[in-house]
Amino acid sequence: MKKNDIFGKIDFFDNNGLKGAVVKRGGLGSISISLMIKGGDELNPLGKGGLSNLFATMMSKGTKKFSSLEIAEKLDFFGADFSFKADKDSIIFSFWFLKEHFDKIFPLIEEIFFSPTFPEDELNREKLKSVSSLYQMVDSPSALASYIFTMNIYSAHPYGNLPTPESISKITRGEIVNLYENIFKKNLLYLVVSGDLNAKIEAKLLKLFDKLPSGGEEKKVEKAMYRGKKFIFFDKPDSTQSQIRLGFEGLPRETDRYEVINLMNYILGGGGFSSRLLLKVRTEAGLTYSTSSSFDSYKNGGSFRVSSFSKTETTVDAIILTENVLSEFIEKGAKDKELKDAKSFYVGNLTLSLETPLDVAGKLMFAERYNLGNDFVFKERETYKRVKLSEVNLFAKKYLSSKNRLLVIVGNFSKIKNQLKKLENYGKVSVIEKLF
Amino acid sequence: MKTEKFVLDNGFETLFLKRNYSAGISIQLWVKAGSRNEIPGITGISHMLEHMMFKGSKKYGPQEHAQLVQANGGELNAFTSNDRTVYYDNLPPEKLSLGLVLESDRFLRLSLDEKEFQTERQVVYEERKMRTDNSPYGKAMEMLFALTFIAHPYHWPVIGWESDILSWTIEDLRAYYKKFYSPENVFLIIAGNFDREKARLLVEKKFGKWKKIELDNLRIPKEPEQNGERFTELKMRVELPFVFSAYRTPPYGSREALVFDIAERILSGGESSRIYRKLVYDTQLALSAGGGVYSFLDYGLFFVYGILNRGKDFNSMKRALFEEVEGFFSGVIKEEELEKAKNQLKAELVKSTEKTFSHGMLVGESYFYTGNPDFYLKKATLYDSITLNDFKEVGEKFISEIKRNTVVIKPEGKR
Numbered sequence: 001m002k003k004n005d006i007f008g009k010i011d012f013f014d015n016n017g018l019k020g021a022v023v024k025r026g027g028l029g030s031i032s033i034s035l036m037i038k039g040g041d042e043l044n045p046l047g048k049g050g051l052s053n054l055f056a057t058m059m060s061k062g063t064k065k066f067s068s069l070e071i072a073e074k075l076d077f078f079g080a081d082f083s084f085k086a087d088k089d090s091i092i093f094s095f096w097f098l099k100e101h102f103d104k105i106f107p108l109i110e111e112i113f114f115s116p117t118f119p120e121d122e123l124n125r126e127k128l129k130s131v132s133s134l135y136q137m138v139d140s141p142s143a144l145a146s147y148i149f150t151m152n153i154y155s156a157h158p159y160g161n162l163p164t165p166e167s168i169s170k171i172t173r174g175e176i177v178n179l180y181e182n183i184f185k186k187n188l189l190y191l192v193v194s195g196d197l198n199a200k201i202e203a204k205l206l207k208l209f210d211k212l213p214s215g216g217e218e219k220k221v222e223k224a225m226y227r228g229k230k231f232i233f234f235d236k237p238d239s240t241q242s243q244i245r246l247g248f249e250g251l252p253r254e255t256d257r258y259e260v261i262n263l264m265n266y267i268l269g270g271g272g273f274s275s276r277l278l279l280k281v282r283t284e285a286g287l288t289y290s291t292s293s294s295f296d297s298y299k300n301g302g303s304f305r306v307s308s309f310s311k312t313e314t315t316v317d318a319i320i321l322t323e324n325v326l327s328e329f330i331e332k333g334a335k336d337k338e339l340k341d342a343k344s345f346y347v348g349n350l351t352l353s354l355e356t357p358l359d360v361a362g363k364l365m366f367a368e369r370y371n372l373g374n375d376f377v378f379k380e381r382e383t384y385k386r387v388k389l390s391e392v393n394l395f396a397k398k399y400l401s402s403k404n405r406l407l408v409i410v411g412n413f414s415k416i417k418n419q420l421k422k423l424e425n426y427g428k429v430s431v432i433e434k435l436f
Numbered sequence: 437m438k439t440e441k442f443v444l445d446n447g448f449e450t451l452f453l454k455r456n457y458s459a460g461i462s463i464q465l466w467v468k469a470g471s472r473n474e475i476p477g478i479t480g481i482s483h484m485l486e487h488m489m490f491k492g493s494k495k496y497g498p499q500e501h502a503q504l505v506q507a508n509g510g511e512l513n514a515f516t517s518n519d520r521t522v523y524y525d526n527l528p529p530e531k532l533s534l535g536l537v538l539e540s541d542r543f544l545r546l547s548l549d550e551k552e553f554q555t556e557r558q559v560v561y562e563e564r565k566m567r568t569d570n571s572p573y574g575k576a577m578e579m580l581f582a583l584t585f586i587a588h589p590y591h592w593p594v595i596g597w598e599s600d601i602l603s604w605t606i607e608d609l610r611a612y613y614k615k616f617y618s619p620e621n622v623f624l625i626i627a628g629n630f631d632r633e634k635a636r637l638l639v640e641k642k643f644g645k646w647k648k649i650e651l652d653n654l655r656i657p658k659e660p661e662q663n664g665e666r667f668t669e670l671k672m673r674v675e676l677p678f679v680f681s682a683y684r685t686p687p688y689g690s691r692e693a694l695v696f697d698i699a700e701r702i703l704s705g706g707e708s709s710r711i712y713r714k715l716v717y718d719t720q721l722a723l724s725a726g727g728g729v730y731s732f733l734d735y736g737l738f739f740v741y742g743i744l745n746r747g748k749d750f751n752s753m754k755r756a757l758f759e760e761v762e763g764f765f766s767g768v769i770k771e772e773e774l775e776k777a778k779n780q781l782k783a784e785l786v787k788s789t790e791k792t793f794s795h796g797m798l799v800g801e802s803y804f805y806t807g808n809p810d811f812y813l814k815k816a817t818l819y820d821s822i823t824l825n826d827f828k829e830v831g832e833k834f835i836s837e838i839k840r841n842t843v844v845i846k847p848e849g850k851r
Contacts, residue, residue: 028786076705076708077772079783097783098783125717132743136743140571238673240570274506274507286556286562287558288562311562348528351528352459
């Protein structure tokens, strides 16, 4: 399929099982390469949380021809940006560099993807860094609150199998090698090359990735579920402000009419200055600097969460006000004007948010991962235009009414405990002082 | 591509950056005032005013500006720094008029309502708690500036001291708005895909009646010479101790500031950089280590940091960091290192021009700091003119133990 749009010229391909796209936009002087593996948290065995991320990091830590330092030296020398990261549903490797350096960077890319050696000493370095990073996270109340929320909302599901110092320490080189051998296969990969491409560069890149082995099958995973009520308080006695995460089970990204969810959440808490939560909790009440809601929707389930913070003295007030906004939204629904504005935002902003070839690459990978179709990038705007108010209000009742709630607070317990009776609907509070 | 400038009779300047391939436009208003323009007792007021710019003007109610931009497919925000306050609206191309109408209303006729002010003060108080008081790294950065600058307004945080946040009055804000939000003290950038003539007419219509006022000469204190290390150690509930150190350097646009841009790349630009290799890779003393450069109107700040890895010795990490930085300027620098740093800086410049918004920001920064909106286009050539000898010179002048300012944060109960 070929499309010419403001996004550039997009050619989709399927080369002997390897699917992907070429996004051409002349004049920029830069090239981006993004390779997505269709697999994320489900690749981590129980008790081995963090394996997929460690694997992604280790891909650039040594190859047959180059040491870790040589790779870093060469990529840095040409001012190339690269990022290797694992997420809930995918592992993404991306490079950005100036076109004039293509011939120098190409051999490195070839080595990284086709001849990684995963040296033991490099693995030990990365493991120590990963463990220290987890302790560093505890020093960030916001990151800590999100971590505790994610771990508990998904609990025994692979999405809740997060890295811990213990899980990281148990990961072996053999497991990383095994992962590489099992997932670097055409059926599990999606490639986007983009930017200021010419025929020679395009052909060279496509020929390179055509060497990948065929086959590969995605691991089947059950849907994530959350039941019951849970209230976790991480006590930080020196805090003067509390981080708040509250939410419940959400839904998979492949849910039909997902655009209705996006519009509904925009009105409730995803639309920044236009959202009800920000208007009520920040602008009118002055209880926070930031509050937002999101549906974190993945391949095998998801969650809904409100993320906010408030000073110790007003923490409970902020939570109660958030609950009231949520209840009113479910009960009375959105207004015509709110939906009209939300639709206009998505319709207008989708183009602005795809300004660079790397942005377009991200969207194409997203569409592939969630089976949205090659034409998703062109059609998405139209899907928003069709949404009706009755649908938004129906979805609000259906997806925001769960009584199975999780509340996480990171803050100063002794200064708040007397007010916690007001939060009885979350069940009995569990206070923790140490994570690891 | 070069920018075009035109000036209205009241002194209001507009810069056009035409990018016909852009999917949208970026409207940016740069106010030549930030925390540098404040005085003790009202620190943080520049940032507070930035918040109040969203809280209603003559025609539009609180948050209506933001809601209208978003409802037209756009995005917007603002930020305050030590030297400047910048507002932006990124919009589809056909919404240029809307953006200018909205900006003109708040720049010429801001409401500054007492009730809105009292609520927003609480919002800013929450912001300070989040960014600084409950963040060990935010706290350390605040202390680092306070140590490095003792006379100059860069001493205080952009968000303001807590006691000042609690004591500003609406009159303070009104006086500040009147003094600094005037046509000669603000400039406009329109970047992206737009019609030049239509834009010019719109700017004249919306900003032409803005009354010019006499600008006061600011009397800004100069920093005294530093002749000894300044050091502070804080005890906090942290898992990993860390060190931040800074050296005062020359202002934006100077040749010496460009030397520090390159030095920062060699020392901390990627995993092959000197600090990373020594502290993170070879010795594994640090979980993370590196540095950065702030370039301001009156001075700059060259800083380095190290966050201790689990089970490693803090003093060994700190010593290694200082040796690496202070030994760098007088030691041997390889030609390849210099070339690598220049390549990185040039690539960053290209990347910044890929997006309409960040391209506009480059133009704004160039104009604000040097008076030449196309200064960023010259930067690559200027970097090329830096030679190995330049490092020795700036090192002798600015980087040594007696010029060092250090903040150490350690876990409570440990020495």
